[in-house]
Amino acid sequence: MLNIIGHKSIPTQSELITDTCAYCGTHHSVKVYVYQKYVFWFWIPFLPAGKTGISECDVCKKVLNEKEMTPNILSVYQRLKANARIPIWMFSGVFLFILILGYWKLKDREQKKNSVDLISASIIGDVLEVKNKEQQCTLTKIIDIKQDSI
Numbered sequence: 793m794l795n796i797i798g799h800k801s802i803p804t805q806s807e808l809i810t811d812t813c814a815y816c817g818t819h820h821s822v823k824v825y826v827y828q829k830y831v832f833w834f835w836i837p838f839l840p841a842g843k844t845g846i847s848e849c850d851v852c853k854k855v856l857n858e859k860e861m862t863p864n865i866l867s868v869y870q871r872l873k874a875n876a877r878i879p880i881w882m883f884s885g886v887f888l889f890i891l892i893l894g895y896w897k898l899k900d901r902e903q904k905k906n907s908v909d910l911i912s913a914s915i916i917g918d919v920l921e922v923k924n925k926e927q928q929c930t931l932t933k934i935i936d937i938k939q940d941s942i
């Protein structure tokens with residue numbers, strides 16, 4: 793099934809450390825990864841949603857999550873996590889939302905300006921079509937014009 797809303801993770805930082813793997817005993821084989829999670833909406837990255845991480849041995853492929861890491865691995869992980877920056881593209885949905893909102897605001901302002909121009913250009917005797925609701929409109933004949941009303 794296709795996910796319209798969900799979250800994903802991508803690796804943003806990694807480092808090969810000098811520790812020995814606690815499971816296979818191989819020296820200099822453990823790599824620490826920091827992942828940045830993000831929320832997507834309609835496949836567009838919307839917002840970052842926290843960081844997570846693992847360590848993996850290149851030889852035995854043993855993966856440790858944050859709670860299983862040894863103190864040495866955990867300290868490397870925490871340093872990498874503190875230095876990991878959030879990629880700017882993870883805010884794409886927010887930027888897109890702001891652009892759409894700005895476009896609507898401009899369009900609304902332009903419509904209001906057109907209405908004001910239409911009203912200020914009106915003269916007594918003009919007939920205007922006024923929309924009340926979606927499917928309703930009325931015809932209005934201008935019989936008097938005052939400073940702020942017709």
Ligand SMILES: [Zn+2]
Binds near residue numbers: 813814815818853854
């Ligand atoms: Zn190993």
